[in-house]
Amino acid sequence: MIDYQNFVLDNGLKVYVHQDITLPTATVNLLYDVGSRDEDEAKTGFAHLFEHLMFGGSINIPSFDEPLQLVGGENNAFTSPDITNYYVSLPSDNLETAFWLESDRMLSLSFDPQVLEVQRKVVIEEYKQQYLNQPYGDAYMKLKALVYKVHPYRWATIGKDIQHIENASMEDVKSFFHKFYIPNNAILVVSGNVVFDDVRRLAEKWFGPIPSGNKYKRNLPQEPLQKEARVEHVEADVPLDAIYKAYHIPDRLSQHYYTADLLSDVLGRGKSSRLHQELVNKRRLFSNINAYISGSIDPGTLNIHGKVSKDVSLEEAESGIQEVLLSVMEGPMDEEELQKVKNQAEASIVFSEMELLNRSMNLAYAALLGNPDLVNLESDFIQKVTAKHIQQMAKTHLMQENSSTVYYHAKQ
Known part of the structure; x- marks a missing residue:
């Protein structure tokens, strides 16, 4: 049984708190309601690219990892066709560090051209290693394209064509960020040895000032009934x-x-x-x-x-x-x-x-x-x-x- 309390900030960020006082740790999980199904067919792979870009530093904090490691924390993320999820685990005494870091990159991600080029190369290399140069690596890409004819599940999370990432402009990147990486398109879950009132205070302090954006309205094409093998x-x-x-x-x-x-x-x-x-x-x-x-x-x-x-x-x-x-x-x-x-x-x-x-x-x-x-x-x-x-x-x-x-x- 997972007990929880919740509240919503004025900017639309939904916050859930799950307390477990048997542990000396806490997790801060930030889920953005965006996955590869939300991409433009001519610009795929952006949700996955952003999983990488979000670790490239903000205007205020050049490295996301360093201050977190200094307080005994660790972090990671994953992208799926439906969501992008970032998480931090750290000693509960240092909970505010996670709020500071996550809110800062939501508010002021660094759009450093050098960071984009580095992460672009990382994603392209990942595409080659996992999908092109590995035995059977492209099997599910081919299967998805066979199964889905109109729904965006028809391309892989890493993208339909690696040229979409190769050709991604800074304008494309900024547009994607401002459309999806906003508080009213996110869900924050804080768990562990935490107190509800403390979490509310920290959420209002660090995330409250971030302005909401235009709420994304999903209207995806529905896959028609398949009638032949x-x-x-x-x-x-x-x-x-x-x-x-x-x-x-x-x-x-x-x-x-x-x-x-x-x-x-x-x-x-x-x-x-x-x-x-x-x-x-x-x-x-x-x-x-x-x-x-x-x-x-x-x-x-x-x-x-x-x-x-x-x-x-x-x-x-x-x-x-x-x-x-x-x-x-x-x-x-x-x-x-x-x-x-x-x-x-x-x-x-x-x-x-x-x-x-x-x-x-x-x-x-x-x-x-x-x-x-x-x-x-x-x-x-x-x-x-x-x-x-x-x-x-x-x-x-x-x-x-x-x-x-x-x-x-x-x-x-």
Whole structure:
């Protein structure tokens, strides 16, 4: 159970406070409601670029890391298609340092041309290392472009084309910052050995003077219903053939979201899952295979991917996957299997929330979804899913016409 109190500053910044006096530490988590789905199709990769630029210093503080390290703190950030999240962990006695640093870069980020050039090079190198020069690195970029035809989930967080970052101007960067990095487009969660009144005072002191901006109104194109299977074949210098599949599933706030999540667990979570047991252990068609959902706010995907065993054809491997999917659609699931995946899901929640930072991030994300209480309701949602729900989800969403598949061929 994550207890919290909350308030909203006059400039629109939403603040949540979660107290845990058993720890000598605190976390300050700042979530901005912007991800790669909010980018211009001709200027992609900007949300991820800003994850880097925000550590490049402000007008007042040349280095974000140095003053934080001096008080025993550490920080990091991540970008997804839906959000950009920054977090600081530090001794609770030094909490104000985090407020000073985070508010300063929100108010007065340094638009130093040299910083832009440095981070531009970092992102370009990351793109090359992770997507171009790594075996199978571009598989999900190709799969996303196959799955989505109009929704901006069709490009990767790092960008649709690296030339967009290469050509990013200072004017482009400033425009993106002033549109999204404003207090009324952010959620601040402060957790740990903190006092609510102290957090309110610090928030008003450091964030209160920052002016609000024009609230971004999201109006994204909705992905049309897919009516036929989509396939792409890729040949590359990789050790084994591989299969990457995706099926459209409901959005994060759908009542069926947790059914889709548990369905993916039944199929491919761990070595006791159906795909692994049947296709890796028993039939040796794959060297490894798993399944999971994208977890995105807008309608996402249930993904299956696996490396095909040597001397096994892609056709035989694909047939094996279809047989396992059919077993979920047609055969009844016993209570033991259902309870196993529910226990796994609940255990993940419990173990995750042992970490203060995870509690902060989970609370911020639930608040973004419109109901912070969701952070405490996941177990209830999981327990309400029945074997019949999972079977029905499989029948309605794991159909061939709802599938997109990238067949990755190893060069002979």
